[in-house]
Amino acid sequence: MTNYDLARDIHQIGQRALQASRAMVTLTPRRKKAILEAMATELKANRDAILAANAIDVTNGKSNGLSDAMVDRLTLTNARFDAMVDGVRQVAALPDPVGKRIWRRQRPSGIVIEKRRVPLGVIAIIFESRPNVTADAAVLCIKTANAVILRGGKEAINSNRAIADALAAGGAKAGLPADGVQLIATTDRNAVKELVQLEGMVDVVIPRGGESLIRAVVEQARIPVLKHYKGICHIYVDAAADIDMALNIIENAKCQRPGTCNAVETLLVHRDIAEAFLPRLATMAAKKGIIVHADPVARQIIPDFTAAVDADWDAEYLDLNLALKVVDSLDTAINHINRHGSQHSDAIVTADTKAANRFLNEVDSSSVYHNASTRFTDGGEFGMGAEMGISTDKLHARGPVGLEELTTYKYRISGTGQVRS
Amino acid sequence: MTNYDLARDIHQIGQRALQASRAMVTLTPRRKKAILEAMATELKANRDAILAANAIDVTNGKSNGLSDAMVDRLTLTNARFDAMVDGVRQVAALPDPVGKRIWRRQRPSGIVIEKRRVPLGVIAIIFESRPNVTADAAVLCIKTANAVILRGGKEAINSNRAIADALAAGGAKAGLPADGVQLIATTDRNAVKELVQLEGMVDVVIPRGGESLIRAVVEQARIPVLKHYKGICHIYVDAAADIDMALNIIENAKCQRPGTCNAVETLLVHRDIAEAFLPRLATMAAKKGIIVHADPVARQIIPDFTAAVDADWDAEYLDLNLALKVVDSLDTAINHINRHGSQHSDAIVTADTKAANRFLNEVDSSSVYHNASTRFTDGGEFGMGAEMGISTDKLHARGPVGLEELTTYKYRISGTGQVRS
Numbered sequence: 041m042t043n044y045d046l047a048r049d050i051h052q053i054g055q056r057a058l059q060a061s062r063a064m065v066t067l068t069p070r071r072k073k074a075i076l077e078a079m080a081t082e083l084k085a086n087r088d089a090i091l092a093a094n095a096i097d098v099t100n101g102k103s104n105g106l107s108d109a110m111v112d113r114l115t116l117t118n119a120r121f122d123a124m125v126d127g128v129r130q131v132a133a134l135p136d137p138v139g140k141r142i143w144r145r146q147r148p149s150g151i152v153i154e155k156r157r158v159p160l161g162v163i164a165i166i167f168e169s170r171p172n173v174t175a176d177a178a179v180l181c182i183k184t185a186n187a188v189i190l191r192g193g194k195e196a197i198n199s200n201r202a203i204a205d206a207l208a209a210g211g212a213k214a215g216l217p218a219d220g221v222q223l224i225a226t227t228d229r230n231a232v233k234e235l236v237q238l239e240g241m242v243d244v245v246i247p248r249g250g251e252s253l254i255r256a257v258v259e260q261a262r263i264p265v266l267k268h269y270k271g272i273c274h275i276y277v278d279a280a281a282d283i284d285m286a287l288n289i290i291e292n293a294k295c296q297r298p299g300t301c302n303a304v305e306t307l308l309v310h311r312d313i314a315e316a317f318l319p320r321l322a323t324m325a326a327k328k329g330i331i332v333h334a335d336p337v338a339r340q341i342i343p344d345f346t347a348a349v350d351a352d353w354d355a356e357y358l359d360l361n362l363a364l365k366v367v368d369s370l371d372t373a374i375n376h377i378n379r380h381g382s383q384h385s386d387a388i389v390t391a392d393t394k395a396a397n398r399f400l401n402e403v404d405s406s407s408v409y410h411n412a413s414t415r416f417t418d419g420g421e422f423g424m425g426a427e428m429g430i431s432t433d434k435l436h437a438r439g440p441v442g443l444e445e446l447t448t449y450k451y452r453i454s455g456t457g458q459v460r461s
Numbered sequence: 462m463t464n465y466d467l468a469r470d471i472h473q474i475g476q477r478a479l480q481a482s483r484a485m486v487t488l489t490p491r492r493k494k495a496i497l498e499a500m501a502t503e504l505k506a507n508r509d510a511i512l513a514a515n516a517i518d519v520t521n522g523k524s525n526g527l528s529d530a531m532v533d534r535l536t537l538t539n540a541r542f543d544a545m546v547d548g549v550r551q552v553a554a555l556p557d558p559v560g561k562r563i564w565r566r567q568r569p570s571g572i573v574i575e576k577r578r579v580p581l582g583v584i585a586i587i588f589e590s591r592p593n594v595t596a597d598a599a600v601l602c603i604k605t606a607n608a609v610i611l612r613g614g615k616e617a618i619n620s621n622r623a624i625a626d627a628l629a630a631g632g633a634k635a636g637l638p639a640d641g642v643q644l645i646a647t648t649d650r651n652a653v654k655e656l657v658q659l660e661g662m663v664d665v666v667i668p669r670g671g672e673s674l675i676r677a678v679v680e681q682a683r684i685p686v687l688k689h690y691k692g693i694c695h696i697y698v699d700a701a702a703d704i705d706m707a708l709n710i711i712e713n714a715k716c717q718r719p720g721t722c723n724a725v726e727t728l729l730v731h732r733d734i735a736e737a738f739l740p741r742l743a744t745m746a747a748k749k750g751i752i753v754h755a756d757p758v759a760r761q762i763i764p765d766f767t768a769a770v771d772a773d774w775d776a777e778y779l780d781l782n783l784a785l786k787v788v789d790s791l792d793t794a795i796n797h798i799n800r801h802g803s804q805h806s807d808a809i810v811t812a813d814t815k816a817a818n819r820f821l822n823e824v825d826s827s828s829v830y831h832n833a834s835t836r837f838t839d840g841g842e843f844g845m846g847a848e849m850g851i852s853t854d855k856l857h858a859r860g861p862v863g864l865e866e867l868t869t870y871k872y873r874i875s876g877t878g879q880v881r882s
Binding site: 412 | 703706825833834836
């Protein structure tokens with residue numbers, strides 16, 4: 041296939057999605073629920089075919105030398121398959137944000153203005169090797185009446201095709217407009233570039249994966265990108281912290297799932313509590329296998345800590361490493377976080393309400409915590425039902441991207457012939 | 462000045478704005494009100510100096526051959542000066558959106574999550590020749606506790622400097638953090654390019670001006686742009702329209718201020734009403750000096766109409782020209798608008814509620830009207846108090862950009878030591 045043909049094919053996918061999006065705005069909440077339930081049923085009915093397709097991807101991946109971690113991400117076990125189908129059913133049961141009234145005003149002229157949630161239009165999802173994202177992402181878009189274009193990793197192409205086919209077949213049975221869900225079936229890597237330049241067809245692109253994927257998409261995109269760069273999360277142990285609480289929160293935020301974006305990466309400790317706190321931290325770290333990269337002040341107290349280098353303050357370890365700095369004030373802690381953090385999730389542990397309020401106000405992150413673990417940053421934990429990921433942007437969607445964040449709004453104005461004077 | 466120095470200077474302006482934004486989040490609503498009132502007072506106290514600076518710009522503009530329209534936009538009359546000062550006072554008196562709670566939830570774990578409005582951070586405004594934008598735009602940013610970087614047209618540089626100096630002096634007297642308002646004083650046109658690439662310092666850039674300015678900014682920007690491309694607004698006269706009402710709305714939407722983005726540019730008329738409606742339209746158009754560019758079907762009824770060419774369906778005339786097409790159905794009208802419109806403001810005139818509802822649901826524009834003039838699309842008319850312009854984007858801000866649209870939100874989570882299980 042020449043690039044000319046690729047560009048034309050992707051353009052046609054965009055045009056079909058745009059057409060589908062015009063039909064999707066007419067779907068009722070009940071209809072969308074029925075579509076999602078039919079998708080779940082169809083996925084389940086095609087379990088054998090989907091798992092067989094996945095087995096081909098896994099075999100190919102192994103013979104192509106994928107790492108064990110990659111093969112694991114690629115593999116659909118029976119349990120993962122069930123979780124995927126359950127996920128579809130859960131989204132079907134969530135409240136529907138489309139059509140929701142944000143406000144209504146009658147103006148002096150007599151016109152009535154309603155601000156209401158509406159679909160964004162066409163959403164493109166670009167993801168890596170986990171095939172379950174095909175279903176997870178598609179159903180969030182359908183629930184919000186958006187047409188969706190999916191582009192998964194090439195190593196999962198057979199799995200993704202089988203899942204997308206089942207979604208489309210289920211959708212068609214229940215009244216999903218044609219092309220409401222499309223998968224880009226070519227593995228040509230230039231397809232992404234063409235896709236993210238479909239101005240006027242695709243309203244937003246959501247890349248889901250590592251930082252290099254996201255940077256590549258942002259670099260090439262001519263349409264808005266909802267993105268998650270990284271999670272460099274901090275916990276600040278204030279002078280007035282309860283030491284047991286701090287240790288418990290740090291252990292949870294570092295160890296419960298170290299590879300997640302809301303795991304803590306840097307610990308800031310007020311100097312007035314350092315003498316009492318750091319020995320307890322050292323004991324916990326040793327027990328849990330945490331490697332502490334400490335600044336000189338901390339190492340005066342615990343010489344066994346590894347010496348931190350400059351790069352540690354900007355590191356997203358995603359494992360059991362932890363950076364540690366002793367700070368002389370709340371201000372220093374806030375400034376450090378605003379400078380080195382990723383505006384994701386940061387916490388203060390303190391009994392001092394005034395210090396906590398300053399921290400919550402002045403740390404410029406999407407989720408700011410007082411006396412709780414950063415691990416709570418999650419659409420489900422926040423009561424949003426489901427999420428498409430976590431945005432580190434400030435515009436449109438900040439933090440967990442739930443159903444509402446996949447919508448926009450419009451103003452509906454009704455009059456009886458009013459004109460402006 | 463070499464470009465190296467320019468880049469360094471703009472970078473320093475960005476760094477100072479970022480620093481200022483950290484201090485601005487700590488301002489109370491009362492403090493911000495006092496700052497804006499002090500700015501209004503200081504502007505008024507410097508009336509003579511500002512008007513003298515403006516006179517220099519006007520003299521320079523004339524000798525540089527600016528068009529009369531450009532000179533008019535550049536000129537600060539006494540009345541325009543008063544309106545500018547009044548505008549600052551009006552924004553001071555508006556409700557403050559910062560800190561407003563969007564929702565609050567206690568979760569099963571006991572953590573309490575509050576979603577609250579917070580400033581965006583640093584906003585850059587790039588505008589053309591109207592010097593009053595310096596004050597109008599700055600005060601909306603300050604009201605929402607954002608630091609602002611202003612970059613006006615080079616023909617207004619003396620006026621803008623004088624206004625920005627007065628704003629900064631007034632602000633300083635009332636406790637505005639240093640560098641909360643900065644004006645880029647160089648007229649080097651490369652400054653814009655440097656400014657819109659300040660990733661990590663500037664959170665959003667808002668260009669205010671013609672389409673070519675906006676396209677240039679979008680092309681160069683590495684940070685989000687809130688933009689208004691154009692207003693190609695439609696009125697659809699349905700088969701069930703009240704003809705008098707339709708004529709009245711069309712006259713208002715075309716003639717009240719033809720140069721505005723919410724003026725109507727294209728008229729779609731259902732074929733079943735065309736025979737009765739078009740002669741009345743022709744009479745009104747002749748009386749008002751409207752030049753109608755009509756499709757062949759309409760010209761069969763009124764041969765005097767100018768023959769439309771393809772470009773008319775995509776034209777933003779901004780004057781007394783009007784495109785006209787006869788359509789055979791509501792669906793054709795909706796499809797035409799979704800294809801040729803600019804997602805700005807579009808209206809249906811009809812007594813048929815079902816047709817009106819389909820139009821309001823299916824036309825994908827920020828403001829959709831039933832039996833009212835498109836001219837109402839405006840922050841003030843919508844009850845939003847003031848506006849920074851009208852966005853034709855779908856993400857973050859759609860339609861009038863008021864104070865809320867100049868904010869983002871954060872999640873504040875308070876616990877008593879909770880960890881995730």
